[in-house]
Amino acid sequence: MSSHITAAVRHHALTAYALVAFGYLLLPIAVVIAFSFNDPVGRFNYTWQGFTLDNWRNWDAVPGLSESMILSLQIAALASVVATVLGTLIALALVRYGFRGRSATNLLVFLPMSTPEIVLGASLLALFLQLRIATGFVTIVIAHVMFIISYAVVTVKARLVGFDRHLEEAAADLGADEWTTFRKVTLPLIAPAILSALLLGFALSVDDFVITYFVSGAETTFPLFVWGSARVGAPPQVNVLGTAIFVLALAAALLNVVLQNRRAKGAQ
Amino acid sequence: MGYLHRHRGLVPYLLLAPGLAWLAVFFIVPLGFLAYQSLQSGSFDFGYAFDWSFGNYWEAIDRYHEHLLRSLIYAGLATVIALAVSYPLVYWIAFRGGRWKNLFLLVIIAPFFVTYLIRTLAWQSILSDSGFVLDALRTVGIVEAGGRLLATPVAVVAGLTYNFLPFMALPLYVALEQIDARLLEAAQDLYASKVAAFLRVTLPLSLPGVFAGTLLTFIPAAGDFINAQLLGTPREHMIGNVIQSKFLELIDYPAAAALSFVLMAAIVALVAVYARSLGTEKLTG
Numbered sequence: 001m002s003s004h005i006t007a008a009v010r011h012h013a014l015t016a017y018a019l020v021a022f023g024y025l026l027l028p029i030a031v032v033i034a035f036s037f038n039d040p041v042g043r044f045n046y047t048w049q050g051f052t053l054d055n056w057r058n059w060d061a062v063p064g065l066s067e068s069m070i071l072s073l074q075i076a077a078l079a080s081v082v083a084t085v086l087g088t089l090i091a092l093a094l095v096r097y098g099f100r101g102r103s104a105t106n107l108l109v110f111l112p113m114s115t116p117e118i119v120l121g122a123s124l125l126a127l128f129l130q131l132r133i134a135t136g137f138v139t140i141v142i143a144h145v146m147f148i149i150s151y152a153v154v155t156v157k158a159r160l161v162g163f164d165r166h167l168e169e170a171a172a173d174l175g176a177d178e179w180t181t182f183r184k185v186t187l188p189l190i191a192p193a194i195l196s197a198l199l200l201g202f203a204l205s206v207d208d209f210v211i212t213y214f215v216s217g218a219e220t221t222f223p224l225f226v227w228g229s230a231r232v233g234a235p236p237q238v239n240v241l242g243t244a245i246f247v248l249a250l251a252a253a254l255l256n257v258v259l260q261n262r263r264a265k266g267a268q
Numbered sequence: 269m270g271y272l273h274r275h276r277g278l279v280p281y282l283l284l285a286p287g288l289a290w291l292a293v294f295f296i297v298p299l300g301f302l303a304y305q306s307l308q309s310g311s312f313d314f315g316y317a318f319d320w321s322f323g324n325y326w327e328a329i330d331r332y333h334e335h336l337l338r339s340l341i342y343a344g345l346a347t348v349i350a351l352a353v354s355y356p357l358v359y360w361i362a363f364r365g366g367r368w369k370n371l372f373l374l375v376i377i378a379p380f381f382v383t384y385l386i387r388t389l390a391w392q393s394i395l396s397d398s399g400f401v402l403d404a405l406r407t408v409g410i411v412e413a414g415g416r417l418l419a420t421p422v423a424v425v426a427g428l429t430y431n432f433l434p435f436m437a438l439p440l441y442v443a444l445e446q447i448d449a450r451l452l453e454a455a456q457d458l459y460a461s462k463v464a465a466f467l468r469v470t471l472p473l474s475l476p477g478v479f480a481g482t483l484l485t486f487i488p489a490a491g492d493f494i495n496a497q498l499l500g501t502p503r504e505h506m507i508g509n510v511i512q513s514k515f516l517e518l519i520d521y522p523a524a525a526a527l528s529f530v531l532m533a534a535i536v537a538l539v540a541v542y543a544r545s546l547g548t549e550k551l552t553g
Contacts (some may be wrong), residue, residue: 010462018360021353022375028390028430029382035393046393086287095279104285112295114483116491116535118508119528122515123298126305126525148286207384209494214515226385230498234389242386249381250374255446257370 001060003228010215031262036239044233055236062237068225069241077135079144080201086145088194094153095160113150119148121214126231126256128215135217159193159223170251199252206245306525316522324526332510332527336534341497342421343489346428347436351478351487353429354437359470362444362474369445376437379430388498389429395423419501424440427495435484443477444470479546483539490535509530 035045039052045136060066083147112120124143130136167189209223216224226238296348306324310316361372381388395417396400405411417423422530447470455465493508507527514524 014356014360014362018357020365021357022372023351025375025432025433026381029378031390032382032386032393035390046396047324047398051317086290089283090287093280094291097283099277105288108288108291108296112291114487116487116531118491118493118511119299119532120295120530122511122524124294126301126521127294127298127516129302129521130305146290149291153287160287171528171543173448189535202433203285203380207380208386211511223383223385226383226389230385232327238386238389242383245383246378247379253374253377253381257374260370 013215032239032246033243036235036236038239042233042234043209044237045236045246055240059237059240061233064220065225065235065237065241068222070220070222071137075140075144076202076205079141080198082141083145083148083201084152084197087149087197088156088190090149090153091160096156101109109153112147113154117147117210118209118214119212124211125145125214134218135215139215139217140212140219140221143211144208145173147208147211148201148204153198155197155200156190156193159190159196163189166191196256202248204207276304278337280370284415293343294443302525302528305521306529308522310522312519321522324522325530327528328523328530332507332530335505335507336530337508338504338533339490339508340534342425342428342504342506343486343492346489347439347482347486349429350433350436351440351482354433354440354481358437358441358444364515365381373438373441376423376441377434380434384431385494385498386537387433388494389510391423392418392498395426399488418499419504421500424504424506425497427499428489428492431492432485432489435488436481437485439480439553440474440477443474443480458547466535475546482542486538487535491531 005167034048036055037051037053038045038048039054040046041049059266090105092107094102095098097122114253121143124139125135126148127133128139133139168181168185171185172178176184207223208221211226212224220228222241226234229235282496289403304318305316308316308318309321309324345377361369361376367547373536393399396402397416397418399417401409402415402417405417407414411417417426419454451469451473452465456462460468462528490506491508493506493512496504496506509529511524511527511531513518514527
């Protein structure tokens with residue numbers, strides 16, 4: 001009997017722990033959302049003063065904030081598309097073909113992910129400085145594509161590895177040439193992975209601070225705006241945009257979970 | 269297409285070329301420039317010139333070994349705490365999550381949906397002198413009356429732990445999720461206690477996840493400067509803060525470049541020791 005009780009306690013202790021841990025993970029998010037409705041006195045939005053909708057109504061009242069967001073979105077759109085195309089091509093080569101230099105390629109893809117961001121940013125700035133390339137929009141996009149490629153390769157590769165090659169062989173047997181097979185069979189099958197890579201790249205780009213800080217020149221992306229405003233007290237509108245990004249990303253992720261579950265059910 | 273058909277061996281290289289060229293030009297070449305810059309001497313006013321100034325490295329280590337050591341200790345602590353916090357959580361999701369696994373996993377990555385800087389600022393307000401955490405700790409008596417959380421090493425390590433925890437949890441989850449439940453049944457059929465089954469089956473099989481998670485958490489944490497900047501004071505500054513300010517504020521490029529390589533060397537050395545101590549043959553199966 002007593003072993004029954006200890007087993008039950010152990011069972012529920014882990015569940016209780018999981019609940020506490022979830023609370024810990026969500027706490028700062030709750031704070032960000034709550035403080036977007038705060039009515040701060042003075043310039044620091046640290047302590048709760050009172051509920052207001054003004055920050056949401058006047059989300060664009062802070063000079064430079066919406067411009068920085070638009071810049072971030074433009075950079076993310078451009079960088080994620082370029083990186084996803086380049087990364088998908090690398091993933092195709094790695095999974096589909098045997099060639100010399102495979103392990104070197106894997107290493108080159110893996111290295112940027114395991115290098116501290118500050119070193120990536122510093123080395124790019126060293127390059128731009130010594131070649132006298134002015135930093136700005138273009139250098140930010142270049143840097144973002146560089147660090148996103150690896151993530152795109154990993155994302156698309158994971159899908160390609162578990163993919164039934166017989167489908168392509170069947171297409172070839174039916175007389176399709178390589179290009180047609182790719183377009184009609186391969187591409188539709190890996191499209192979800194490409195979409196995931198695109199979304200991941202977009203998210204990584206919008207969120208990047210460290211590398212961008214080094215190569216931005218006079219441009220101010222959204223994270224750079226937050227950094228600059230943090231020194232003098234970030235306005236609650238920063239929380240408004242932070243909350244908006246969170247809700248959009250969460251909606252996209254939830255949609256993905258639902259689609260995956262449906263696909264898994266369909267496959268059964 | 270006809271040409272490619274005759275030269276099939278070329279296809280992989282054509283697929284690789286644009287992406288690898290990008291990585292070569294904007295990742296490898298810049299590291300070369302950084303190395304070149306780390307061996308220059310001079311001053312901001314008169315310019316820097318390359319002259320094999322290896323002295324930059326000795327000076328970097330001599331002047332900033334405390335920052336370097338602090339970075340490794342803070343990052344190490346954050347990694348260990350992130351492992352301790354996420355292992356039971358991820359275990360629960362993998363073995364008790366049922367059909368809601370993906371949803372629970374989403375909660376783990378939810379912090380990533382809030383901009384990095386904004387979630388760190390949220391910790392600033394949670395740990396602040398007027399925040400409820402400090403209130404509670406004072407009431408319980410863990411923190412004395414005049415004590416603080418913000419602007420202490422505790423705050424910096426807490427920030428690092430939270431910000432990089434998903435990097436620990438996701439590879440751990442992948443490793444635990446793949447464990448065949450029949451192995452655990454077999455262990456119990458052979459009269460292993462639950463604890464023994466965990467120690468002899470689950471834990472060893474999860475080691476690749478522990479290894480990957482540790483690296484993915486430790487490396488970015490060791491190079492971070494945002495947590496020390498927003499949650500600490502100059503007394504908690506890490507090597508990243510020094511590199512950042514030398515590069516962007518003091519315009520002392522050679523010192524900043526040398527420090528970057530010292531950081532990389534320290535990370536590579538630690539990772540090598542760590543990989544050896546876990547046993548690479550165990551990890552690669």
